[in-house]
Amino acid sequence: xxxxxxxxxxxxxxxxxxxxxxxxxxxxxxxxxxxxxxxxxxxxxxxxxxxxxxxxxxxxxxxxxxxxxxxxxxxxxxxxxxxxxxxxxxxxxxxxxxxxxxxxxxxxxxxxxxxxxxxxxxxxxxxxxxxxxxxxxxxxxxxxxxxxxxxxxxxxxxxxxxxxxxxxxxxxxxxxxxxxxxxxxxxxxxxxxxxxxxxxxxxxxxxxxxxxxxxxxxxxxxxxxxxxxxxxxxxxxxxxxxxxxxxxxxxxxxxxxxxxxxxxxxxxxxxxxxxxxxxxxxxxxxxxxxxxxxxxxxxxxxxxxxxxxxxxxxxx
Numbered sequence: 268x269x270x271x272x273x274x275x276x277x278x279x280x281x282x283x284x285x286x287x288x289x290x291x292x293x294x295x296x297x298x299x300x301x302x303x304x305x306x307x308x309x310x311x312x313x314x315x316x317x318x319x320x321x322x323x324x325x326x327x328x329x330x331x332x333x334x335x336x337x338x339x340x341x342x343x344x345x346x347x348x349x350x351x352x353x354x355x356x357x358x359x360x361x362x363x364x365x366x367x368x369x370x371x372x373x374x375x376x377x378x379x380x381x382x383x384x385x386x387x388x389x390x391x392x393x394x395x396x397x398x399x400x401x402x403x404x405x406x407x408x409x410x411x412x413x414x415x416x417x418x419x420x421x422x423x424x425x426x427x428x429x430x431x432x433x434x435x436x437x438x439x440x441x442x443x444x445x446x447x448x449x450x451x452x453x454x455x456x457x458x459x460x461x462x463x464x465x466x467x468x469x470x471x472x473x474x475x476x477x478x479x480x481x482x483x484x485x486x487x488x489x490x491x492x493x494x495x496x497x498x499x500x501x502x503x504x505x506x507x508x509x510x511x512x513x514x515x516x517x518x519x520x521x522x523x524x525x526x527x528x529x530x531x532x533x534x535x536x537x538x539x540x541x542x543x544x545x546x547x548x549x550x551x552x553x554x555x556x557x558x559x560x561x562x563x564x565x566x567x568x569x570x571x572x573x574x575x576x577x578x579x580x581x582x583x
Contacts, residue, residue, distance in 0.1 A: 274287055274288065274566050275288075276288075277472075277547050277548050278472075279394060279424045279445050279446050279472045279547065280424060280425075280444065280445025280446050280470060280471050280472045281442070281443075281445055281470060282423055282424035282425075282445045283423065284353060284393050284394060284423050284424045284445075286323035286324045286353040286548070287321065287322065287323050287324070287548075288541060288547070288548040288549060288566075289322065289324075289537075289548070289549055289551070289562060289563060289565060289566060290322060290323065290324025290325065290326055290353075290355075290548055290549065290550045291313070291314070291317045291322055291324070291325055291326065291550060291551070291552075291553055291559055291562075292326050292476065292550040292551060292552035292553070293310075293313075293314065293325055293326055293327040293331065293336050293340060293552075294327075294328070294331045294336065294552060295310065295313075295552055295553065295554045296310035296311070296313060296314060296327070296331070296336045296339055296340065297310055297331060297332035297335035297336035297337075297338065297339045298331040298332045298335070298336055299332050299335065300330075300331075300332060300333065301331065301332075302497075302498065302554075303495050303496070303497045303498065304495070305554075307335075307339060309554070309555060309556075310336075310339055311339050311342065311343050312555075312556050313553055313554070313555060313556050313558075313559055314339070314340055314343045314344075315343050315346070315556070316556035316559055316560065317553075317556075317559045318343075318344075318347050318351065318352060320559065320560055320563060321563075322559065322563070323351065323352060323353045324353045324355060324548060324550065325340055325344075325352060325353065325354050325355070326355045326356075326448075326474075326550040327340055327354070327355070327356045327357075328356055328357035328358070328396075328398055329356065329357065329358045329360060329379065329382075329383065329398070330357075330360045330398065334382070334383075334386050337356055337383055337386040337387050338386045338387075340354065340387060341386055341387040341388040341389065342388070344387070344388075344389070345388060349389060353393040353394070354387060354389065354392055354393050354394070355392075355393060355394035355395075355396065355426070356383050356387070356392055356394075356395060356396070357395070357396040357397070357398035357426075357428060357448075358375075358376065358379035358380070358383065358395075358396075358397070358398055359371060359397055359398035359399040359400075359401065360398065360399070361375060368401075369399050369400070369401040369402070370401055370404075371397055371400060371401045371404035371406070371409040372401075372404050372409070373404075373408060373409065373411070373412030374412075376397065376409060376412050376413060376416075377412055377415075377416065380392065380395055380413075380416055380421055380422060381421075383395075384421065390420075390421075391420055391421055391422065391423060392421065392422045392423070393422075393423045393424060394422070394423065394424045394425075394426050394445070394446060395413060395416070395422040395424070395425065395426065396426035396427060396428045396446075396448055397409055397410075397413070397426070397427045397428065397430075397438075398428050398429065399428065399429045400427075400429065400430050400431075400434050405437065406427075406430070406434050406435075406437040406438035407437050407438060407439075407440040407441065409438065410425060410427070410438045410439070410440075410441070410443050410444060411441070411443070413425045413443070414441070414443045417443075424445040424446060425443055425444055425445050425446075426444070426445060426446040426447065426448060427444055427447055427448075428447070428448040428449060428476075429448075429449060430447065430449070431461075432461050432462060432465060435447060435462065435465065436465065439469060439471070442469070444469075444471055445471065445472060446471060446472040446473070446474060446547070447462060447466055447471055447472070447473050447474070448473075448474045448475070448476055449462055449473070449475065449476065450475065450476055450477050451473075451475035451476075451477075451478070451540075451546070452475065452477055452478050452479065452480045452484060452536075452540075453480070453484055453536060453539070453578070453582040454480045454483065454484070454505060454514060454582065455477070455480070456582070458473075458475075459545075463545040466545060467544075467545055472547035472548075473545050473546055473547055474546070474547055474548050474549070474550060475540065475546060475549065476550065478536070478537060478540060478549050478550070478551055479533060479536060479537075479551060479552075480505060480514075481500050481503060481505070481506075482500070483505055483506065483511075483514055483518070484518060484532070484533070484536045485518075485531070485532060485533045485536075486518050486519070486521065486522065486525075486531065486532030486533070488506075488515065489515070490511060490512055490515060492506065492511075494506075517581055517582060518532060520581060521535050521536070521578070521581075524570075524574050524577070524578070527574075528568045528570075529568075530564055530565075530567065530568065531561075531564075533551075533561075533562070533565075534562075534564050534565045534567075534568075535570070535574075535578070536578075537549055537551060537562065537565040538565050538568065538569070538570050539570060539575060539578050539579075541565070542570060542575050549565075
C-alpha cells in the first residue's frame, strides 16, 4: 500500500497552502446538531488518528455543533506540530432570537474568524470559507474582508461554499478566491457543467462535499435501510423509493471492480474522483478512527482508463 509520503501534495488556488489529497470531513466530530448520539472522545480519537496517519486537511465549520467541532479539534491539535495540520473552517450562520440567519457581512466574517481562532486555539486558519451565501451582502465585499485577514496572516486561503456560478464570479471579481467547496458526487454531477469550467479557467481549487452521498455510494446500504430519528439522511430524496433502488443497482456494479483492486466500493468511488482534473482533494466524513484509516486505502491503487470510463458512463 502507498504511504502518504509517496503521494504528491496538492496546492490550493493562488495560496501557498498545500496538503495530501485525502482529508477528513469533521462534521461528526462534535456535530451534535447534525448526528444523534455522538461520542466526543471518539471524535477526538478520530482526529488524533488521522494526524498520526499523515492526514493533514481537517475540514470543519462553526455550524458543526455550533463551534463544538472547532473546539474539539483545537484541543487535539495542541498535541501535534501545528504546521503538520491544515485546518479549514467555515462561517455564515448567525443566531438571532434562537433562529439561524445567514450573514456574509465583512464585520460578521471578521468576528467569525476571530472566534474560530479562539476555539481552535491557534493564531491562523489555513482555509476559511464563507459557508453559505446570504441575500444582502455583495460577494466581492465579503471576500475583500477575508483578503484583509489574509494579508494580516489570520487566514492563508479564501474559500466559498454553496455559491452559485454568478455568486462565485462576483466573489472572485478581484481574483482573490482560492477554493470552492460544493456538492459533487457520482449522483450529483451538475457542477461538471456549472462550477468546474470557471474554476479551471480561474485557477480555483474545487473540493467536493458529500463525496459518498451520505454513505449511499459505499455499497453498504440495502433497499429497506432505516436511520435513527434526527439523522439527516431521513430527509434526503436519494434514500427513498425508486431513486434509492436505481442507485443501489448501479453501485452493485462497482463490486467487481473493487474485487479486482482488493479494496471496497468506497475506495473505487473516491479514487475515481481523484482522476478528475477539476477536483483538488477529498474530505470524506468519518465517525471512527478506523474509518479514517480505511479511507486512506484509496491511495493504494490506480484505476485503469477502462474502469474510469466505465464508472463515468454508469453514472451518467
